[in-house]
Amino acid sequence: MSTQQHSGVPQPRGRMGRLSAWLDQPKVLAWLMLGPAVLYVIAFVGFPFLLAIALSMSDATIGDPSLDKFVGLANFSAVMQTDAFQLALRNSLIVTAGTLALVLVLATLASELLVHSFRGKRLFQMIFILPWALPVSLTAIVWMWFLDSTFSPVDWVLVQLNLLGPGSVWGPFNHLYFLGREWLGLASVIVTDTWRMLPLATIIVLAGRMSIPEERFEQARIDGAGVFRILFRITLPALKPMLIVAILFTGLLVIGEMSLVQLLTRGGPGHSTQVLPYWAYLKGIQGGSLAQGAAITLFLFPFLLVASVLALRAAYRSQEA
Amino acid sequence: MLRKIGFYCGIGFLTLFSIVPLLWALVTVFKRDSDMYSVGTVPFFYNEPPTLDHLIFLFTESNFGLFVQNSAIVGIFVVLITMVLSIPAAFSLARLTGSWGERSGMAIFLVYLIPPSLLFIPMYQIVVWLGVANTIWSLVIVLPTITVPFCTWLLLGFFRSVPRSLDEAAMLDGCGQFTTFYRVLLPQVWPGIGACAVFAFSLSLGNYIYAATFITRSAARTISAGVPTELIRGDVFFWPELMAATLVVAIPLAVVYGLFFNYLVGGFRNAT
Numbered sequence: 118m119s120t121q122q123h124s125g126v127p128q129p130r131g132r133m134g135r136l137s138a139w140l141d142q143p144k145v146l147a148w149l150m151l152g153p154a155v156l157y158v159i160a161f162v163g164f165p166f167l168l169a170i171a172l173s174m175s176d177a178t179i180g181d182p183s184l185d186k187f188v189g190l191a192n193f194s195a196v197m198q199t200d201a202f203q204l205a206l207r208n209s210l211i212v213t214a215g216t217l218a219l220v221l222v223l224a225t226l227a228s229e230l231l232v233h234s235f236r237g238k239r240l241f242q243m244i245f246i247l248p249w250a251l252p253v254s255l256t257a258i259v260w261m262w263f264l265d266s267t268f269s270p271v272d273w274v275l276v277q278l279n280l281l282g283p284g285s286v287w288g289p290f291n292h293l294y295f296l297g298r299e300w301l302g303l304a305s306v307i308v309t310d311t312w313r314m315l316p317l318a319t320i321i322v323l324a325g326r327m328s329i330p331e332e333r334f335e336q337a338r339i340d341g342a343g344v345f346r347i348l349f350r351i352t353l354p355a356l357k358p359m360l361i362v363a364i365l366f367t368g369l370l371v372i373g374e375m376s377l378v379q380l381l382t383r384g385g386p387g388h389s390t391q392v393l394p395y396w397a398y399l400k401g402i403q404g405g406s407l408a409q410g411a412a413i414t415l416f417l418f419p420f421l422l423v424a425s426v427l428a429l430r431a432a433y434r435s436q437e438a
Numbered sequence: 439m440l441r442k443i444g445f446y447c448g449i450g451f452l453t454l455f456s457i458v459p460l461l462w463a464l465v466t467v468f469k470r471d472s473d474m475y476s477v478g479t480v481p482f483f484y485n486e487p488p489t490l491d492h493l494i495f496l497f498t499e500s501n502f503g504l505f506v507q508n509s510a511i512v513g514i515f516v517v518l519i520t521m522v523l524s525i526p527a528a529f530s531l532a533r534l535t536g537s538w539g540e541r542s543g544m545a546i547f548l549v550y551l552i553p554p555s556l557l558f559i560p561m562y563q564i565v566v567w568l569g570v571a572n573t574i575w576s577l578v579i580v581l582p583t584i585t586v587p588f589c590t591w592l593l594l595g596f597f598r599s600v601p602r603s604l605d606e607a608a609m610l611d612g613c614g615q616f617t618t619f620y621r622v623l624l625p626q627v628w629p630g631i632g633a634c635a636v637f638a639f640s641l642s643l644g645n646y647i648y649a650a651t652f653i654t655r656s657a658a659r660t661i662s663a664g665v666p667t668e669l670i671r672g673d674v675f676f677w678p679e680l681m682a683a684t685l686v687v688a689i690p691l692a693v694v695y696g697l698f699f700n701y702l703v704g705g706f707r708n709a710t
Contacts, residue, residue: 147534150526168560243696250691252662324706
């Protein structure tokens, strides 16, 4: 221990010493440490975002990607008038809303169970997190085979239970053709999305659940409150900020994912199970119209922005309260 | 007693929900083609003796080994870049930038709001300009756009949860700002950094939209875009191989993620 350290801030020595002392000032160091991340985000998120806006107002194609011609909002109005876009918009909203509803119920249930300790919890955690360990495209493939038009074990079980097949409630065929029909196709996408998002959503909700002091539940039990009363009066209100965070994460990941629909239903039959990101991919990359593809991807952004800001503000406010 | 039955019913339901499609996949891996495509037999049993042929095919006759290797390289680089960028940024926002840094959580989240599905078309052009199209380096450069905002946001919460009295004590002992960060705060947030690394790896592994648009050369593909294109040829699905690929990826990762489960939960406890 030198005397310098006892006197507080050590005096800089020599040129290097002065340089490092200058670098160590809070204001300078703040920018040195924040700078790389900010520059990276500006270069690879901000710039492409502006480029997306520019593309959506140009006539760029893959063959001629220059931005020389400004067409205003023409791409947006052209795209919006097609049936495929309207179906894709409808389906994106249905799939996201349906998934969020299922995920929130199941994640609340799972967090209520996982907050307790029990035998085999480690193993349960590993099984429970399995869906999240898969890349989305592989999730799609697993469910494709699980819901196969001919060899689906779900169909087989339903036939054995006499719910499916000749003379049964669900029709004379031996198969439901989950992925080949409009509403069953959408339902299949919702269930698959729920399956893959549940672990992450549960992790978020559980984080909120563990922050609720146990005394509040004990007090309520002493006062004679039942399971549902405790759930609606104590657990859910206290979980609100984390439920909002879970909604944001799940919602954004679901609404932006194209590979599930691309593999499961290919958007069909027709465009009846089309969703926005896959339609943008088909238009923009496969179809070569970069401008229209960009217009499709940008369409939802203003709505997502407003919804997220409102949700985040609500989350922060209810946490402070 | 009733509570206990309800509890284990819940556990049982969630276990089945998570595992049934994958159990079906597991049964399929070892089935002979003739058995798999036969109608009228019980699909869950082996009506003919099980075989390892599909697993062998996956590793010897397809590029799956390369996909795993590519995904691992991309994942490791993405995690490293993410850590190098987001740990200092989170510290800076939590301790050095004063009052507007305190409120930056929301701003970071808004960056996260611009999803890959919105950026992939212009990003494809950027990748072409940079001359990295069709190589795994395109993903190494671009995937941190997803992980950096997310991990900065999570780490911000971790740095904030460290009591300020700890920094003040270090400063009184003569540590500078950077030494305080390096010697005092960093050891406190190791669990958070571990959780972030797991999240960053899984996000980079899972990404499909960039992997599918930037890379069309089979040997340079990652698992997420490579497996569907390599093992689905037109209308021919190599089902047992596809299921094998899925399980080979999922089971080891699930074990690792499962061991990290409590840390991952901890990662979000300080988040908002």
